[in-house]
Amino acid sequence: MTGMSETTYRDALRQALDDAMGADSTIVVLGEEVGRYGGAYGVTKGLIERHGADRVIDAPISEAAIVGAAVGAAMTGLRPVAELMYVDFLGLAMDQLANQAAKIRYMFGGQVGVPMVLRTQGGTGRSAGAQHSQSLEAWSVHTPGLRVAMPATVSDAYHLLRHALTLPDPVVFIEHKALYTRKGGLDPAAPDAPWGRAVVRRPGRNVTLVAYSRMVHSALEAAAALAEAGIEAEVIDLRTLNPLDMETVAASVTRTGRAVVVSEACLTGGVAAEIAARIQEDCFDWLEEPVIRVAGEDVPIPVSPGLEAASIPGAPLIADAVRMMLP
Amino acid sequence: MATTRRRTKAQEAQSNRPSADELLGYYRDMLLIRRFEEKAGQLYGMGLIGGFCHLYIGQEAVVVGIQAALEQGDTIITSYRDHGHMLAAGMDAKGVMAELTGRRGGYSKGKGGSMHMFSREKNFYGGHGIVGAQVPLGTGLAFAHKYRGDRKVNACYLGDGAVNQGQVYESFNMAALWKLPVIYVIENNRYAMGTSQARASAGELYQRGSAYGIPGRVVDGMNVVSVREAAEEAVAHVRGGNGPMILEMKTYRYRGHSMSDPAKYRSKEEVNKMRSEMDPIDNLKRILVEQGVIDEERLKTIDREVKEIVTEAAEFATQNPEPDPSELWTDVLIEA
Numbered sequence: 001m002t003g004m005s006e007t008t009y010r011d012a013l014r015q016a017l018d019d020a021m022g023a024d025s026t027i028v029v030l031g032e033e034v035g036r037y038g039g040a041y042g043v044t045k046g047l048i049e050r051h052g053a054d055r056v057i058d059a060p061i062s063e064a065a066i067v068g069a070a071v072g073a074a075m076t077g078l079r080p081v082a083e084l085m086y087v088d089f090l091g092l093a094m095d096q097l098a099n100q101a102a103k104i105r106y107m108f109g110g111q112v113g114v115p116m117v118l119r120t121q122g123g124t125g126r127s128a129g130a131q132h133s134q135s136l137e138a139w140s141v142h143t144p145g146l147r148v149a150m151p152a153t154v155s156d157a158y159h160l161l162r163h164a165l166t167l168p169d170p171v172v173f174i175e176h177k178a179l180y181t182r183k184g185g186l187d188p189a190a191p192d193a194p195w196g197r198a199v200v201r202r203p204g205r206n207v208t209l210v211a212y213s214r215m216v217h218s219a220l221e222a223a224a225a226l227a228e229a230g231i232e233a234e235v236i237d238l239r240t241l242n243p244l245d246m247e248t249v250a251a252s253v254t255r256t257g258r259a260v261v262v263s264e265a266c267l268t269g270g271v272a273a274e275i276a277a278r279i280q281e282d283c284f285d286w287l288e289e290p291v292i293r294v295a296g297e298d299v300p301i302p303v304s305p306g307l308e309a310a311s312i313p314g315a316p317l318i319a320d321a322v323r324m325m326l327p
Numbered sequence: 328m329a330t331t332r333r334r335t336k337a338q339e340a341q342s343n344r345p346s347a348d349e350l351l352g353y354y355r356d357m358l359l360i361r362r363f364e365e366k367a368g369q370l371y372g373m374g375l376i377g378g379f380c381h382l383y384i385g386q387e388a389v390v391v392g393i394q395a396a397l398e399q400g401d402t403i404i405t406s407y408r409d410h411g412h413m414l415a416a417g418m419d420a421k422g423v424m425a426e427l428t429g430r431r432g433g434y435s436k437g438k439g440g441s442m443h444m445f446s447r448e449k450n451f452y453g454g455h456g457i458v459g460a461q462v463p464l465g466t467g468l469a470f471a472h473k474y475r476g477d478r479k480v481n482a483c484y485l486g487d488g489a490v491n492q493g494q495v496y497e498s499f500n501m502a503a504l505w506k507l508p509v510i511y512v513i514e515n516n517r518y519a520m521g522t523s524q525a526r527a528s529a530g531e532l533y534q535r536g537s538a539y540g541i542p543g544r545v546v547d548g549m550n551v552v553s554v555r556e557a558a559e560e561a562v563a564h565v566r567g568g569n570g571p572m573i574l575e576m577k578t579y580r581y582r583g584h585s586m587s588d589p590a591k592y593r594s595k596e597e598v599n600k601m602r603s604e605m606d607p608i609d610n611l612k613r614i615l616v617e618q619g620v621i622d623e624e625r626l627k628t629i630d631r632e633v634k635e636i637v638t639e640a641a642e643f644a645t646q647n648p649e650p651d652p653s654e655l656w657t658d659v660l661i662e663a
Contacts, residue, residue: 028474054474060504065497068463069470072404075452076471095494099457100464108445108453109435110658144659168661242660 004187009157010180013043016161017081019188021051024079027165030057030070031083031119040085041121041180063092067118071101071170074116079165087122087136087174094139101170102145113168117161123214123264124312125178130300133308135213135265140172141241141274147171148241152216154184156239159191167195176214196243200252204232207258207322210249210275212238215262221315226322233322241271249275250282257288258325264312267295289325294318343556345395347620353395353551354615355629357387357608360411362637363420364582367410367427367441371586375645376427379456380441383411385581388607389514390415392554393482393574396562400477404452404465405484407442408514408580412484416449420636424644432647436654459485459492462511466498469509469571480508480565488519490532499571503539506570510561511536513573514548516580521592533575541571548576549605579605 007015021027029044029051035058038045048056059066063084070080084090090097097118105113124133140148147169151157157175164171193199201216202223209219216237223233234252238245253259259279263272276291294313302308345353364382371380383390386408394415397403405412413423418434426433427441434444442456452468455461465483472479489495490513502509513532517524524532533543542564546557554576561572579601583590590598615621 060497060500062494062497062501064494065463065466065501068460068494068498069467069501072452072464072467072469073471073474074467075464076402076468078471078474080467095457095460096463100455100460104445104453105660106658107435107439107443109433109438111435111445111447112452113661147660 004185006183007154007186008180009154009175009182009184010041010043012154012158012186013161013175014045014047015188016158017044017047018050020162020165021047021055024165026077026079027081028055028057028073028078029081029083030059030066032059032061032066032085034058034083039083041177043180044083063089064096067093067096068100070116070118071096071104071114074114074170075104075112077115079115081117081119081165084118084120086132087120088131088134090120090136090139097140097146097170097172098143102143105169106145114170115168117164117171117173119173119175121175121177123176123178124301124308125214127303127305127308128177129303133301135263135296137174137241138265138269138271141271145169146242148174149239150174150176150213150241151239152179152213152237153192154182155186155192158186158188160195160239163191163195174213178214193239196240196245198236198238198245198248200234200248201237202233202235204234204256206232206256207234207260207325208249208252208256209233209235209260209262209318209322210238211235211262212241213264215264215313218313218315219262219318222318222322225315225319231322231326244275246278246282249279253279253283254286257286259283259287259291260318260321260325261291261293262313262318263293263295265296266298267293268298270295292321292325294321343559345552345555349395350611350615350620353391354608354611355633356391356415357551357611358629359420359633359636360387360390360414361608362633363414363424363640364410366637366641367424368582368586370428370641370644376441377429378440379407380427380586381408381584382582382586383408383580385601386514386516386548386578387411388551388554389512389548389576389578392551393512393558395555396558397480397482400450400479402450402452402468402472402479402481404461404468404481405454406458406461406486406489407454407456408486409442409444409454413444413446413451413454416446416451418444418446418449418451420640421643424640425647428644428647429649430644430647431650431654432643437650438654438658459489459495461485462489462492462495462498465509466502466507469502469507470505472508473505478566480510480562482510482512484512484514486519487513487515487517487524487528487532490535491528499536499539499541502571503536503541506568508565508568509571510558510565511571511573513575514578515575516578518580518584518593520584521588523592533573536571536573541573543573543575545575545577548578549607549610551607551611
């Protein structure tokens with residue numbers, strides 16, 4: 001299939017898995033409800049019919065063993081896609097991810113890698129409550145030896161996953177539950193940008209908004225609102241957090257002189273803090289204002305829709321932060 | 328060099344009784360592990376090995392007996408008391424010792440140390456430091472065997488401490504459910520660090536898989552022939568597509584949990600009784616001499632050969648250079 005077509009984030013992910021499995025018999029999908037049920041969010045629907053129960057494997061509710069078995073299989077050269085239904089369940093599998101998957105190449109002196117993908121989803125937006133709505137990417141970003149991808153667009157959902165399924169190292173691939181039904185264009189033959197490169201989603205000269213995952217869309221919404229007031233915000237979609245493309249960020253900030261880092265994850269100790277620190281280190285002489293983080297509140301995620309929405313940044317908050325920075 | 332005592336098809340066709348040559352081989356392999364570990368203990372005492380160093384002395388019959396039942400292509404994975412497993416798998420003593428001293432000629436280029444080594448060639452998958460965490464990995468290795476249909480098995484070693492980790496049971500369930508070709512070898516050396524089995528584990532360890540329908544068997548882990556015999560039965564069961572099996576090896580470690588452990592949680596009498604009555608190497612030697620398989624001259628030759636290997640390994644491990652400083656940043660991730 002070639003050429004651009006309109007599809008959803010969910011269908012793009014499924015197509016990526018389907019196409020990758022068709023091209024590479026070492027890929028197996030392993031997780032809770034990935035087979036007959038079709039995935040809790042429907043991403044793996046139909047894969048078991050197309051690729052068989054030997055390759056699309058319904059696992060018991062055993063996150064540590066799902067991830068651990070994927071690590072062991074990956075060491076032999078298989079390419080497992082282990083699925084965690086919610087990123088919040090990472091706590092159950094964190095030993096296998098952080099102590100095994102991330103360490104194996106280094107502690108064995110480079111003799112063996114772990115070419116697996118840990119697919120999961122996080123974030124708010126469905127009143128899923130404190131144990132099913134978190135943004136825990138910082139756990140993985142803070143662990144050397146892991147790649148981390150967080151697609152914001154339909155096209156990236158496909159292309160970043162396809163690319164992740166070619167990498168020699170473990171990739172934590174974090175989808176956003178509120179993006180599954182989002183529509184967008186996809187050309188399977190044309191990725192947005194190479195893996196590891198950030199993309200400027202909207203050009204602007206007054207301020208740089210750095211975002212990833214769903215917050216890219218909130219930042220774009222804020223930029224549209226600001227444009228009506230004559231403020232031109234540049235919006236950067238990081239796409240991957242490891243690699244972290246600070247070159248693209250710095251190229252923007254050295255032009256605009258102002259940076260806002262937007263993240264749905266809670267503020268303290270988050271990825272936004274790391275990015276803000278790097279901007280400050282890389283671009284200090286160009287900055288007109290201190291770098292600002294606009295991030296989630298330091299609270300567990302509440303269920304009630306009003307409270308839930310208030311726990312994370314929205315476009316108005318991002319726009320307010322920008323206005324505060326400008327003279 | 329350590330030899331891997333794998334059996335040929337012709338030998339398999341014969342009875343389970345090991346041949347004189349095989350017994351001699353086991354004796355030599357166990358002795359190599361013993362002498363290697365003694366030397367590692369010395370180097371540790373001299374400050375040439377840092378960090379952790381968990382000696383296998385006393386448990387040698389377990390890995391040598393298991394290895395004897397495996398065939399080329401079967402995979403092995405274990406925890407951090409791993410030097411014996413590597414030597415039994417045929418890994419080079421020089422490379423293992425140099426890893427203990429953190430040198431560039433070590434199996435992991437000095438970046439892994441005592442607990443973390445790997446050999447694709449010998450199908451040794453580590454060398455893991457988190458208690459019990461190698462069990463899901465071994466289960467995954469078995470999954471890969473089954474997925475590829477290669478009729479190979481995984482020998483997944485764990486200790487009597489690891490049996491109380493939750494992820495072990497997640498793995499047991501998966502392995503039984505999917506009939507994965509894995510043998511869980513529980514090395515029950517009676518102490519999880521300083522806590523005796525009686526103080527930490529309810530019930531019998533060989534029965535820990537019974538709720539999943541995993542057959543378990545208790546084995547005299549101080550007797551290499553008993554270990555081999557049980558391992559052959561288990562390998563046949565597992566290779567035959569019948570799912571996992573558990574072997575509980577009753578064994579004993581003579582030294583502390585690690586080099587920093589004075590082992591005050593047990594009596595000297597207990598240790599001395601095990602060493603004098605149950606030692607796997609002494610007992611096999613006595614049988615070999617009594618049966619006339621071996622004479623004093625041959626014993627001396629084996630002793631000398633083993634000593635040479637260990638001395639050479641220690642020399643290599645102390646003279647080999649440390650890793651280049653640039654190695655700090657390599658092997659984290661492959662640029663792509």
